[in-house]
Amino acid sequence: MIVGIPKEIKSEENRVCMTPAGVEVMVKSGHEVLVEKSAGIGSDFSDDAYARAGAKIVHTPKQIYADADMVMHVKEPLPPEYDLIREGQIIFTYLHLAADEPQTRALIKSKAVCIAYETIQKADGSLPLLTPMSEVAGRMAIQEGAKFLEMPQGGHGILLGGVPGVEPATVMVIGGGVVGTNAAKMACGLGAKVYLLDMNLNRLRYLSDVMPANCFTLMSNPATIRKLIKKADVVIGAVLIPGAKAPKLVTRDMLKTMKNGSVLVDVAIDQGGCFETSKATTHGNPTFIIDGVVHYCVANMPGAVAKTSTLALTNATLPYALQIANQGWKKAMQDNKEIKLGANIIEGKVTYKAVAVAFGLIYTPVDKLLN
Numbered sequence: 001m002i003v004g005i006p007k008e009i010k011s012e013e014n015r016v017c018m019t020p021a022g023v024e025v026m027v028k029s030g031h032e033v034l035v036e037k038s039a040g041i042g043s044d045f046s047d048d049a050y051a052r053a054g055a056k057i058v059h060t061p062k063q064i065y066a067d068a069d070m071v072m073h074v075k076e077p078l079p080p081e082y083d084l085i086r087e088g089q090i091i092f093t094y095l096h097l098a099a100d101e102p103q104t105r106a107l108i109k110s111k112a113v114c115i116a117y118e119t120i121q122k123a124d125g126s127l128p129l130l131t132p133m134s135e136v137a138g139r140m141a142i143q144e145g146a147k148f149l150e151m152p153q154g155g156h157g158i159l160l161g162g163v164p165g166v167e168p169a170t171v172m173v174i175g176g177g178v179v180g181t182n183a184a185k186m187a188c189g190l191g192a193k194v195y196l197l198d199m200n201l202n203r204l205r206y207l208s209d210v211m212p213a214n215c216f217t218l219m220s221n222p223a224t225i226r227k228l229i230k231k232a233d234v235v236i237g238a239v240l241i242p243g244a245k246a247p248k249l250v251t252r253d254m255l256k257t258m259k260n261g262s263v264l265v266d267v268a269i270d271q272g273g274c275f276e277t278s279k280a281t282t283h284g285n286p287t288f289i290i291d292g293v294v295h296y297c298v299a300n301m302p303g304a305v306a307k308t309s310t311l312a313l314t315n316a317t318l319p320y321a322l323q324i325a326n327q328g329w330k331k332a333m334q335d336n337k338e339i340k341l342g343a344n345i346i347e348g349k350v351t352y353k354a355v356a357v358a359f360g361l362i363y364t365p366v367d368k369l370l371n
């Protein structure tokens with residue numbers, strides 16, 4: 001198979017979807033790898049390193065889309081790429097379709113085979129290709145929250161951990177999965193008073209066992225959020241219903257009750273965001289203020305720490321990419337249920353239910369397409 005690695009074009013996205021070490025593995029398995037010039041620069045991988053690993057360096061994304069059987073990415077294809085995608089071509093990347101109708105319609109029209117990193121799922125329910133970036137984003141969420149609490153950044157000027165004799169800040173984390181747990185751990189480590197909310201009681205039991213004493217677990221419901229949000233200095237949005245649009249858990253009315261200069265970090269923005277007032281921002285212009293509350297809603301947070309994120313992401317993606325390249329998408333999905341759950345749009349048909357539901361489209365179970 002010919003595998004294409006384009007340079008990311010999303011704003012301030014420095015990650016790359018395959019390292020030279022990954023290229024070497026692909027080439028040794030008999031595949032050809034095309035890498036767009038400078039694709040690895042933001043992650044410290046030179047074109048020479050890719051060439052030494054056996055890749056062919058090409059100069060434009062157009063060449064990649066024209067020749068590759070499978071195009072990998074980190075972030076979703078953007079409008080300039082839509083018309084380059086070919087019928088039957090495999091697109092393997094984060095897609096987050098339920099929050100992006102134009103992209104969904106473009107991928108349906110392309111008749112490509114679109115496999116989303118974020119819905120590949122193990123039998124235990126975990127999301128192996130989302131987890132590493134959620135670990136990064138969860139940790140970053142607290143760094144960003146702490147930074148934007150500073151007065152010159154629009155915050156109301158409280159130090160997360162306080163100091164001896166002065167109270168620490170209050171952090172509310174909604175969603176106790178990978179992002180939420182990583183965020184809560186960082187906030188606890190800094191000495192904040194942390195409330196960690198989830199709807200899954202078993203998860204709360206586990207978290208209550210393993211988290212530090214300054215982390216309080218609470219059942220997530222509107223009443224608890226309404227009560228806590230009044231005293232929160234930082235609120236982290238970290239919920240997920242796999243593949244679906246995020247539920248809006250903090251409403252405009254609740255926002256009005258928050259402290260002036262408090263900070264919302266909506267990590268779930270890639271699935272549409274879990275605060276009613278969220279809209280996606282970029283690393284270049286990461287925040288906006290509504291009702292005196294600073295909103296941070298960057299949809300590619302890990303792209304800012306690409307030297308960590310590229311390695312963490314590609315450690316997880318390479319085995320799946322290799323199986324798809326070795327077997328082709330159909331056989332890979334027949335043999336590996338985890339990959340099958342990654343099928344979002346196959347040759348014009350929506351094969352992920354939550355995506356079909358989000359836009360009132362016809363859902364086709366992927367099994368119907370695997371014979």
Ligand SMILES: NC(=O)C1=CN([C@@H]2O[C@H](COP(=O)(O)OP(=O)(O)OC[C@H]3O[C@@H](n4cnc5c(N)ncnc54)[C@H](O)[C@@H]3O)[C@@H](O)[C@H]2O)C=CC1
Pocket residue numbers: 118130131133134135137174175176177178179180197198199200203220221238239240241246247249266267268269270271298299300301302
């Ligand atoms: N903005 C960015 O750069 C990044 C965003 N993300 C996003 O962060 C979000 C969270 O991801 P993960 O932590 O990996 O997911 P996860 O599946 O590990 O955790 C989600 C948690 O949310 C809980 N949940 C669902 N509905 C809830 C509700 N109403 N109230 C409270 N909890 C609720 C679930 O029980 C689960 O424990 C996803 O949308 C993911 O795509 C992840 C990485 C980077």
Ligand SMILES: CC(=O)C(=O)O
Pocket residue numbers: 075094130133134270299300301302303
């Ligand atoms: C998960 C995701 O959207 C990201 O890492 O950018």
